[in-house]
Amino acid sequence: MSEEEKKGGWGAFILGFILAFLVGWYFFSNWFAVPPLYGKLEQPVAFDHVKHTSEDVGCSCEDCHYFRDDGTWSGVPRLEKCIECHEEPQGESPEERKFIEEYVEPGKEIPWLIYSRQPKNVFFSHVAHIKIANMRCEECHGKLGHTRKPPVYVYSRVSRYPQHTVMVMEECIDCHNKHKAKKYCFTCHK
Amino acid sequence: MDAALIPPGVKRCDFKIFLGWILFLLAIIGWGAYAVFLVWYKALNQTNMNNYFGFGIWITLDLSVIALGGGAFFTAFLRYILGIDKLKNIISLATIVGWICYASALLVLGLDVGQPLRGWHIFWYANVHSMLTEVAFCITTYFIVLCIEVLPIVLENVQLAKNRFIHLFSHNLHEYMYVFAAVGVFLSFFHQGSLGGMYGVLHTRPFAYRTGFFIWPWTFFIFILSAIASGPALTLLVTWILQKVTGRRLVTKDVILLLAKITGSILCFYLIVKFIDTWYWATHILPEKGMTLKECYQGWFGPYGLWLLFAELGVFGIIPAIILITPRFRENEWLLAVGCLFDCVGIIINRFVFTVQTLAIPTYPFDKWVVYSPSWQEWASTIMIIAIGALVISLAYRYLPLFPQEPELNP
Amino acid sequence: MKHEHKYKSGPEKYVMVIDIDKCTGCGACVIACAVENNLPVRTDETRKLLSVDWLVIYKITNGKPFPKTRIAYIPRGCMHCDNPMCVHVCPASATDKDDKGVVSQIYPRCFGCRYCMAACPYHARVFNWWDPTFPKGTERGLNPDVSTRMRGVVEKCSFCNHRYQRAKEKAMLEGRTTLRDGEYITACAEACPTGAITFGNVKDPNSKVSKLVKSPYAFRLLEKxxxxxxxxxxxxxxxxxxxxxxxxxxxxxxxxKE
Amino acid sequence: MLTRRGFLQFIVGGAIGTLFSPLPWRMADELALCTQWWTPQGPKGRESWDYSWCQLGSDVVGLKVRKIDGRIVKLEGSPLDPIGRGGISPLSASSLQLFYGPTRIRGAKKRVGQKGKGKFEDIEWSSALKMLTSKLKELRETGQSHTVVCIDGRGRGIMSGLIRRFCRAYGTPNYIQIPSDEATPLAIRLMQGHQGRVGFDIERADYILSFGSQLFEGWGTPVRMMAAYRCLKEGQQTKIVQFEPRLSETAAKADEWLPIKPGTEAALALGLAYVIIKEGLYNKAFIEERSFGFDAFKDMVLERYKPEAVEDITGIAKEDILRIAHEFAKAKRPIAVWGRGKGDIPSGLYEVMAIHSLNALMGNINRGGGVVSFKDISDTFWPEVPLDEVAKNAQNIERIDDAGTERYPLVTNLAHRFAENISSDRHYPVNVLMIFEANPCYCLPHPEIMEKALKKIPLVVNFSSFMDETSLFSDLILPNHFYLEAWEDVTTPPYLQYPIFGVSRPVSRPLYKTQHTGDIFLKVAQGIGGAVASALPWGDFKTLLKDVAKRVYETREGTIIENPISRPWEIKASPNYGSPDEMWEKLGKGIWFNPNVKFEDFKTPTGKFEFYSKKLEDLKLPALPQFVPWEEGHSEFPLTLIPYEKLMIANDYIANPPYMMKALEETVLKHNDIFVEIHPFTATHLGVNEGDLVLLKTPFGSARVRVHLYEGMMPGVVGIPLGLGHKAYDEYLKGKGINAYNIVAVREEKATGIATWVVTPANLIKIKRKGHETRA
Known part of the structure; x- marks a missing residue:
């Protein structure tokens, strides 16, 4: 072993540390959301919430998002709801024309990307949160209902779950703790 | 060929012979690795476990190696805490054997759980009421401690030790070893006990259920005792095998006899406790659960027959206890080996009945006995783990100065 | 010393009462359970100890020789014990007992150590030894209210908890937080053609089960x-x-005496 | 410059740096989460409910259908079903698997390659129908209309009526029902002169004698019998006595089980009659005023069926015979029930007459809690068929199965002779065979004869929805809708004590390119034209059903169920429908039923109940009920093989869905081996143990089976389940066990030609084990 080697100092160590640190944060935290772990997708149709709820169109939230008679939540409306107004183009926008050509005419359901999509093993009761706990939509969905353009959909390619906008179990539990709501496994799991 | 790696002052067999032995072990390990691959790729249907036998040979192996690995912490306890200095001549081997046992246990757990990718849930979502959680935490931390204990032994390798830094590091580590030994002893006590507790708390399985002290059923303490009583026996057995295989004397007889005496005494104590426990269980706990001793065994000679009880406590309990406690017997080299072997077998049977027989006993009055026998994949992976142990010991013996007395005993 | 789970039920405590004398062992409950809960099927299901079954029917005999032999059928799902050993032992908190009396099992949490199976004397818990399979095409009939289970996890009868969730949503829309008798029953109880299975809230003094459990002929399995x-x-x-x-x-x- | 030391430092630094980044923690989580999409999941959506009726096999179950976005996910019993009252049978509950399953046929198919090999090519529906129509037209024009045969496996309701009518109008006498219970209608026709429905008012009976009927395992209608069991146990505490060689589930639920030697039920019935007559316990008013031939019956019984003699024949102790007879006679509404197994293991005419005589002795006929007879809408709906020359000529041609000929004048169907006669060219050749909801290549005794017969017929048309055994031997497959996709009629099921009529609407769009068989018959009739077309003028099956509903409306009887009723047989029904349209509307949910139906009086030549049948006398046949042994002993075959049926095994046109296979007990099937049940004594005698492989030999063949030792099986008897051992279908069913029909002995009743396979001489020979057994 040469003297030179012995005096090597900590340079290589620090270099390794910083490099790994940066690579780890850049590729694996969902802040940057870059491939290969994360993917970004645009919604199939650039739906404008503001436009629809503006005075000249005059839709209310409940027109599309409502409770069904059995207490379940309707979620995102189906194509049949869109067709009620968009059988024929309502305006000049090329987005709308594209939407009619691609979905309305062939009668194909729009594959919406659900920002707050919960896993299949999770049961979320909208009615419990809205009717019983009197929460507002914004508390969980933020300003989504006031956007002019749908935000980018960020998801993980491994777990296939959306990022950023989705609620994870820790958040559910925090809120349930705060409001002293039940938090048995079967309160939310199925 | 590998002369540069061999510790100074000792002789080792020809490299070709050693290579042959290693290749033989690797062949076994390869076969086991294929079984492991099958289990991970195709899931646990590759085993012969079923909904009645959620625990099989792997858990038996797991509990056995952890008990037998108890030699490490107990020898460390004797050496570092009680200051029995003589044992420094065997402590390295005890530590290596312990490390092998615990590494095997963790490997087996990785095989045995249905969803290994989620294995960390046991730490992240820990249920503090579960004895298994306690086991998982303690085994993992103790394994880390064992790694630290093993590290200086590895660093004593002639080539590694040439590095000044490594040399100093391992030397310093040696200085503080009693701290790790103390931590290790504490951790070991808990998980050895918790493993017993795992079964002892099962008030739904009268065969395993025991009342006890505070949150711990008696099995908690009995398992600790049995681990202490059998761990050093395995260390002695390995030493004996090494001496026989290599034809060299590695440890002076007084060290061996001392450890054998301690082991024997504890085994006697353990057996007394175990007899009382068995009596109380048969006469109090079982009737309280609406069961009889007869219902817990499949006749005399069935697969889960009463012979198991006699084998565990009689042949593989009382006999080794007598051998180890009697100076005249334990001084006989062969009898000592038999004693140590029987001691280990007794504990393995104990662990076997607690894991497998507990589940085999019909719980419903109308249910039938179901017999479990492992699939080849289970055998292969089990044998693989034993082969890995042999491999590690072979390498350690060849390249590390495990036995400080070896140079002077083999001039 | 006993490991007792300190269980406190809320205003609801669901129990099941099975009249063995009425059970003809027809198996409609078993099938209804399988359809409702998306149970997987393999091509060879004759090794029963490897099957994923939430509800099984034990056939017991009085042990007397021909022609004095008699048989009876005991349908057995999860017992949803008030002192559930399985909950106590689960290292990953994948199972709990809720205030309405249901012992849960959370599949994505479970990592398959099977300690709960060892703890359950009723054999109510089963393990997914295989990846779940459904005959080709029948995935279209899967119930979205119940998640399917992956290999390597333990599962068991949930008292059709999703039906409770469904009933509760409906009630909440009407502004109620409690359910009426019969609004929530399990799939097996609903399917039973002889009415041998009754299900309901035992704390509701008007429910059928609260009367049935008082029968002098009522008992539970392995009470000891x-x-x-x-x-x-x-x-x-x-x-x-x-x-x-x-x-x-x-x-x-x-x-x-009675 | 990178030194070794530097490299090591770099690696260690990297490792520590990684630990301070999200990488390990994130990946641990992501990998755990990815295990969640390993399995298929049903998509969420809007829930909706529909009503339907499942009529698979012997089931008649009202269903509530749960749908998610129009996708059916669950079938539940409908509380609006007066028969099952919310219960469901295993088959109905799991029929969703048949609906979605892999054995559905997805469109019209034409055979290519050899028959039986199962090679088909897709064919357009239009050309398939054209092919069939032109063939039928050609045969009719060349005077060979009688060479067309229709096999009907449903055997009840409007659909059967339609096929029968088609045959008549087209001009062929060869309308064959399988499986068919010939003995019951015949016995009722002979003793009561009634042609129509027979019902057992089980729910109101207070004492039930069951002669081998597996009452709670599929006899009659499974859910109705289950509901009846509940009613009997909750209400009047009716005593049920089961005579059966095997402790079946029914025997287990009966209050008393008396093991009887297989096939001797008639002797037992007459032995009980002996006690009742001898001690004068019978209903004197009924016997004196409303019966004929009692004296002859009495003399015969008193002479030949002394309890001692009956004990010898049946194995039931004299004391038991006396006791049961007393109990039966003392009861207010005692009822004796026949029909072995699910009712489809045939009994002979004389056996049914013997058992029914017990009902007559107690006068428990056509009254509450007894055996009742009435007409059903499916019998009375059909208007007269206008026959042309061809059709009229055809009426004089003898049937290919010999039924109704001089040799067998009494019976209407002899399915077993059909296969035999064709394969041995006994009569004329058959050119076209149309098969509806039947699987004769599986569920007739000795199905290989049927296979041979099908190979001889140039055009075999199968309307099956499934690739079953018969489909494999067909030339043309025109798959029917599954019941969830079709318009179906719901008519009175066997043994129900009141008539019903309902309409089951499609609750799903057809999954595949299938067509309603009713529509096909109507279309083909139009294609043939002439009198055939005018006999079947309905455009489609739905129109026909509307017509039937209108006819029901015109009766102004009964009621349509709108709310759950707990005891439907007791209510006073009044019409709750104002117009045919309203009725049609209401039939979408509930069914029409009439508990106050008018019972059909005795229409025998004497106008009385005939213990001694005039008609039989005219035909020079024994006119009194009697016991004729089915089987004599064989030294080579010391054991007796009896088939038994299970509710968990569907055993006719419909085969087991995977969930039912899953729910089978491990004492029925182990891997691909079937178990036969024997008593431990028998096992000791044979030197076999539980689970041993044995060769089951009968004079008709042998099969490899395993033995299950069952304390509830009569010593010397071997029980084998019917309904396994399929050669077709998917891997969930194919090759599981053996088909018991392959090896049973078929015996014909001399007088009627009715064949039964209730007893078969057999032997079990131990097979030496080879290699290791797979563990349990």
């Missing part, structure tokens, strides 16, 4: 183990009661 099951059985035949339980004589005397 101290598990406090939520599933009650009724049989007027002494031999059935004796066979189905680690029977104790005190109880026999109590019944003969």
């Amino acid at each position: 183990f101290g598990t406090e099951p939520s599933v009650y059985y009724i049989s007027r035949q002494e031999w059935v009661r004796r066979e189905a339980d680690r029977y104790f004589e005190e109880k026999a005397k109590k019944i003969s």
Whole structure:
């Protein structure tokens, strides 16, 4: 072993540390959301919430998002709801024309990307949160209902779950703790 | 060929012979690795476990190696805490054997759980009421401690030790070893006990259920005792095998006899406790659960027959206890080996009945006995783990100065 | 020392009462359970100890020789014990007991250590030894209310908890937080053509189950183990009661007095 | 410059740096989460409910259908079903798997390659129908209309009526029902002169004698019998006595089980009659005023069926015979029930007559809690068929199965002779065979004869929805809708004590390119034209059903169920429908039923109940009920093989869905081996143990089976389950066990030609084990 080697100092160590640190944060935290772990997708149709709820169109939230008679939540409306107004183009926008050509005419359901999509093993009761706990939509969905353009959909390619906008179990539990709501496994799991 | 790696002052067999032995072990390990691959790729249907036998040979192996690995912490306890200095001549081997046992246990757990990718849930979502959680935490931390204990032994390798830094590091580590030994002893006590507790708390399985002290059923303490009583026996057995295989004397007889005496005494104590426990269980706990001793065994000679009880406590309990406690017997080299072997077998049977027989006993009055026998994949992976142990010991013996007395005993 | 789960039920405590004398062992409950809960099927299901079954029917016999032999059927799902050993032992908190009496099992949390199976004397818990398979095409009939389970996890009867969730949503829309008798029943209870299975809230004094559990012929399986099951059985035949339980004589005397 | 030391430092630094980044923690989580999409999941959506009726096999179950976005996910019993009252049978509950399953046929198919090999090519529906129509037209024009045969496996309701009518109008006498219970209608026709429905008012009976009927395992209608069991146990505490060689589930639920030697039920019935007559316990008013031939019956019984003699024949102790007879006679509404197994293991005419005589002795006929007879809408709906020359000529041609000929004048169907006669060219060749909801290549005794017969027929048309055994031997497959996709009629099921009529609407769009068989018959009739077309003028099956509903409306009887009723047989029904349209509307949910139906009086030549049948006398046949042994002993075959049926095994046109296979007990099937049940004594005698492989030999063949030792099986008897051992279908069913029909002995009743396979001489020979057994 040469003297030179012995005096090597900590340079290589620090270099390794910083490099790994940066690579780890850049590729694996969902802040940057870059491939290969994360993917970004645009919604199939650039739906404008503001436009629809503006005075000249005059839709209310409940027109599309409502409770069904059995207490379940309707979620995102189906194509049949869109067709009620968009059988024929309502305006000049090329987005709308594209939407009619691609979905309305062939009668194909729009594959919406659900920002707050919960896993299949999770049961979320909208009615419990809205009717019983009197929460507002914004508390969980933020300003989504006031956007002019749908935000980018960020998801993980491994777990296939959306990022950023989705609620994870820790958040559910925090809120349930705060409001002293039940938090048995079967309160939310199925 | 590998002369540069061999510790100074000792002789080792020809490299070709050693290579042959290693290749033989690797062949076994390869076969086991294929079984492991099958289990991970195709899931646990590759085993012969079923909904009645959620625990099989792997858990038996797991509990056995952890008990037998108890030699490490107990020898460390004797050496570092009680200051029995003589044992420094065997402590390295005890530590290596312990490390092998615990590494095997963790490997087996990785095989045995249905969803290994989620294995960390046991730490992240820990249920503090579960004895298994306690086991998982303690085994993992103790394994880390064992790694630290093993590290200086590895660093004593002639080539590694040439590095000044490594040399100093391992030397310093040696200085503080009693701290790790103390931590290790504490951790070991808990998980050895918790493993017993795992079964002892099962008030739904009268065969395993025991009342006890505070949150711990008696099995908690009995398992600790049995681990202490059998761990050093395995260390002695390995030493004996090494001496026989290599034809060299590695440890002076007084060290061996001392450890054998301690082991024997504890085994006697353990057996007394175990007899009382068995009596109380048969006469109090079982009737309280609406069961009889007869219902817990499949006749005399069935697969889960009463012979198991006699084998565990009689042949593989009382006999080794007598051998180890009697100076005249334990001084006989062969009898000592038999004693140590029987001691280990007794504990393995104990662990076997607690894991497998507990589940085999019909719980419903109308249910039938179901017999479990492992699939080849289970055998292969089990044998693989034993082969890995042999491999590690072979390498350690060849390249590390495990036995400080070896140079002077083999001039 | 006993490991007792300190269980406190809320205003609801669901129990099941099975009248063994009415059960003809037809198996409609088993099938209804399988369809409702998306149970997987393999091509060879004859090794019963490897099958994923939430509800099984035990056939017990009085042990007498021909022609005095009699048989009875005991449908057995999860007992939803008030002192559930499985909950106590699960290292990853994948199972709990909620205030309405249901012992849960969370599949994505479970990592398959099977300690709970060792703890359950009823064999109510089963393991997914294989990846779940459904005959080709029948995935279209899967129930979205129940998540399917992946290999390597333990599963068991959930008292059709999703039906509770469904019933509760409907009630909440109407502004109610409690359910009426019969609004939430399990798939097996609903399917039973002889009405042998009754399900309901035992704390509701008007429910059917609250009357049935008081029957002098009511008993539970393996009561001596101290598990406090939520599933009650009724049989007027002494031999059935004796066979189905680690029977104790005190109880026999109590019944003969009445 | 990178030194070794530097490299090591770099690696260690990297490792520590990684630990301070999200990488390990994130990946641990992501990998755990990815295990969640390993399995298929049903998509969420809007829930909706529909009503339907499942009529697979012997089931008649009202269903509530749960749908998610129009996708059916669950079938539940409908509380609006007066028969099952909310219960469901295993088959109905799991029929969703048949609906979605892999054995559905997805469109019209034409055979290519050899028959039986199962090679088909897709064919357009239009050309398939054209092919069939032109063939039928050609045969009719060349005077060979009688060479067309229709096999009907449903055997009840409007659909059967339609096929029968088609045959008549087209001009062929060869309309064959399988499986068919010939003995019951015949016995009722002979003793009561009634042609129509027979019902057992089980729910109101207070004493039930069951002669081998597996009452709670599929006899009659499974859910109705289950509901009846509940009613009997909750209400009047009716005593049920089961005579059966095997402790079946029914025997287990009966209050008393008396093991009887297989096939001797008639002797037992007459032995009981002996006690009742001898001690004068019979209903004197009924016997004196409303019966004929009692004296002859009495003399015969008193002479030949002394309890001692009956004990010898049946193995039931004299004391038991006396006791049961007393109990039966003392009961207010005692009822004796026949029909072995699910009712489809045939009994002979004389056996049914013997058992029914017990009902007559107690006068428990055509009254509450007894055996009742009435007409059903499916019998009375059909208007007269206008026959042309061809059709009229055809009426004089003898049937290919010999039924109704001089040799067998009494019976209407002899399915077993059909296969035999064709394969041995006994009569004329058959050119076209149309098969509806039947699987004769599986569920007739000795199906290989049927296979041979099908190979001889140039055009075999199968309307099956499934690739079953018969489909494999067909030339043309025109798959029917599954019941969830079709318009179906719901008519009175066997043994129900009141008539019903309902309409089951499609609750799903057809999954595949299938067509309603009713529509096909109507279309083909139009294609043939002439009198055939005018006999079947309905455009489609739905129109026909509307017509039937209108006819029901015109009766102004009964009521349509709108709310759950707990005891439907007791209510006073009044019409709750104002117009045919309203009725049609209401039939979408509930069914029409009439508990106050008018019972059909005795229409025998004497106008009385005939213990001694005039008609039989005219035909020079024994006119009194009697016991004729089915089988004599064989030294080579010391054991007796009896088939038994299970509710968990569907055993006719419909085969087991995977969930039912899953729910089978491990004492029925182990891997691909079937178990036969024997008593431990028998096992000791044979030197076999539980689970041993044995060769089951009968004079008709042998099969490899395993033995299950069952304390509830009569010593010397071997029980084998019917309904396994399929050669077709998917891997969930194919090759599981053996088909018991392959090896049973078929015996014909001399007088009627009715064949039964209730007893078969057999032997079990131990097979030496080879290699290791797979563990349990």
